[in-house]
Amino acid sequence: MIQDSEKIIIHGDPEIADLIPGYLENRRKDIIKMRGALDRNDYETIGYLGHSMRGSGEGYGFKGISAIGLELEQAAKTGNAEGISRRINELEDYIGRIEIIYK
């Protein structure tokens, strides 16, 4: 429903600019890991990854990642597979749309 061309503008901290591509790359890996875990009903892994994202996202300037991480953590706790699937898609969508401006 939301156009792919819509960008999410993030004002990044230039100090950690070098770390950000790696951080986002790790999230892409997380997405793959979580999809695999979801197929295996491995909610523990999803909860753990969600928890880590929740703790790290905002530190890197990505409030959205923290928020999705929290949702993932909670959905994993209740074993809400559909919710997890949605959140993973959201995360993928979010990462795909962010544009970071350093100033």
Next chain:
Amino acid sequence: MPMKLSITNKVNVGFGLSLLLLLFVSVVSYRSIMKLVENSLMETHTYKIIAGLEDIISSVKDIETGSRGYIITGDTNYLEPYYAASAVIDEKVRTAARLTADNPKSQKMLYNLELMIHADKAFQAQLVELRRSKGYEVAKDAVKTDIEMYLMQEIRRLVHAMKNEEYALLKQRSGNVAASARNTIYVIILGSALAFTIVGIAIIIINRDIGERNKAEELIRQAKAAADAANRAKSEFLANMSHEIRTPMNAIIGMAEILSEIHLTERQKEYLDIFRRAGDNLLTLIDDILDLSKVEAGRLELEEMDFDLNETIEKVVKMLSFKAHEKGLELSYHISPDVPTLLSGDPNRLRQILVNLIGNAIKFADKGKVFVTVNRDKSAVSGQEKNQVDLQFSINDTGIGISSDKLNIIFDSFSQAHSSTSRIYGGTGLGLAITKRLVELMGGKMWVESRVGEGSTFYFTARFGIPVKTVERPASPFVKKTEVSLPEEQKPLNILLADDSEDNRLIVEFYLKQSTHKVESVENGVEAVNKFKTGQYDLVLMDMQMPVTDGYTATREIRRWEAETGKNPTPIIALTAYALKEEVKKSLDAGCNAHIAKPIKKATLLDAISQYARGVKV
């Protein structure tokens, strides 16, 4: 139950019956004992009568023996017992008469006995007189008549009959008493047994009742638990649904925004406006439901962070002052000087409460002013720990007021004082319900004083922490980050970082690389403890949620090892993803010196490190 009696009544009936029975047993026993006593007295009485009769016989014999001796010898000495016995015998007969007064049969016999005795006495007196006047021979001949023998026989027969009569009476009485005593024993045994049985039955019935009652209570408890669970499930469902609704709603509103930027006809604009307003209203409603259901499902957790109260209130007032001025209202606030400025709690939820209450005040006031005050709540000292403060907020308006009969329902979900209110003033009717629950979550209470036409004052109290141990986070880290540089004199530190998340390790390492400090990282609690034991560290940054061994366990282990080896405690700063009060307390309890909530900001991190690096070893 055959009769619908309450347990109390059953106890009363059971024990009452038993008491009555015991009373009956007591009365019967008493009467029986009294009879025994009476009988024993009667026995004495009988023996007295018998003794009296024996005495009479003995006197008769004395009279006869005396007269006989005198007749034979002529010696007047023999007359002495004769006179003595003659003198007392009448009295003895009278005594016997008195003792047998209750027995007509005895009385009759005694009357005959008395006649015989008088006759005997008269006859003996005649003999004595004959001896004295006519001499031995005449007297002797007189004795030879059968009169004396007849009299004596009659006297003996009467006395014997009377004695028999008394013995028979005694026997009859004793028989009665024995029977009565036997009956008494039966009554006592039966009565007691019956009383015990009644009490026993009462106890069984009462126990069964109590059992039934417990069963009923258990059923009620189960029903309540089921109802609570259902309510929670409902709230969970609402929370989830609301969330699911939000996503498409955001898209709808977003599309409306985009549409509004395109050139539209007046009519289209008008429709779009309605479209957007409806969307906004729906979103507000969903937000409210989400909040309320989160609170009800127990899923709403308050954050615990340090914040500036002045700043929080100022922001809210600034935000709402536009709306107030639009309506020509004056909006101002006052914070009492004894209220600490720096607090620890959930500023966002406090803001939500204030926005709701002040927003309401503005909504319902058409003229005059809205005034917000903050004071220390001096009434609430109980349960307050040191480092805590209770504050009372009041929001006073000069609006339409609330009538007294509506005062207690306005805090209920989906209720406004008048159903017409929502049409005039808008709103979901959930705001106050949420606000009240938020206030309760903050350990406070909420109430309202109001008069129709004069306005309302909403009060609420809330408990906040006063930050002591937690490292203060600068109000705006991006502004202050240039100011937070390491003091010149600060020596480079050896820092141990334990965090399972690579991303967190990277960012912390990155920040510390820019300083003079050296940092070594480990991925879990076990490694942290091992590394700590073998290295020389000035400070530890410990993530609390780690796999294998978490930060709490690792911290306790480090503290234990330090104590065993007699080392000074090294500062340990806890890192957690939660800024919840319990998490902070838990980490401090485990032995950490301070606490930083993630996300980790550079300024906060360096601030904390410099604070604990000044050689201040706790």
